[in-house]
Amino acid sequence: MSSKAQQKIDLNDLDLNRIYTFEEFEYINDQLKYHTFEINGQPVNLFELDKNGKLIPMPQATINMEAVVLEIGRQLGNWNIQTGQGGVVTSSQGGFNFHVRGGRMIRAPDVSFTSKNVYRHLTQQQLWTFKGEPFTPMVVIEVSDTIKDSDTNKKKKAFDDLDEKFKFEYFSVGTSVQLGWLIDPKNKGIWIYKLNKEGKVFRRKHVWGSINGGDLLPGFTLDIDLIEKVISQESTPTPTETSESEDESQMKCFKCEETFTDYHSFSKHYEKYHILKL
Incomplete structure (x- = not known):
């Protein structure tokens, strides 16, 4: 991206109604390392890019939400190594292009798992840039307070935005996503997303308790007790x-x-x- 083009972007007053090129999107996200951005008084940690080229701000996570994300990543990462899966576990710092049939739609799940079969066939361009052939993870996990108001529409709850994200973006036609978990540690809610035999997405509410990874994550169980222990303020013996x-x-x-x-x-x-x- 040329320096002249960079000068046209006011990093202190980003227009979220404007259409941005993919190069501009990459430049703005890169600048988050050096600048502090706030939207309506809330710090922004990352931007995603929707299919129309508009920026979607991702507010910084609270300490408890981030602790839960890291614990999920730890459990999934340990399973990946200890069972020799050979896949890759990534955080929200790792983005994917979920709009695989024309255009770009960059999304960054809180936790994701890309299988060995996909990862080992990626080119250097795919590994280090967003310019190669699009690919997506097999499993996506989002951690959020689902009862709070939506960041984009105050008439909706965050759950509605996340539900649409799973159904129409993560599981959009052409992606590799086969399993999604929406976890709300604050309000003790879990929702599981899968494809049925007809290839349509369905959502199932899960009790607040450990989640079995099934055939997609053989031998893996997300231990909710460990998650609760991580965010508990009660002291434990040292x-x-x-x-x-x-x-x-x-x-x-x-x-x-x-x-x-x-x-x-x-x-x-x-x-x-x-x-x-x-």
């Missing part, structure tokens, strides 16, 4: 509060018999020297 006998105890790796004084060190060792070498 290592110094455990008994001296526990501190003195050692555990032995059953693969190589190396010994460890804590479970964290053992789990890191086991993952690095035994799981990743399988």
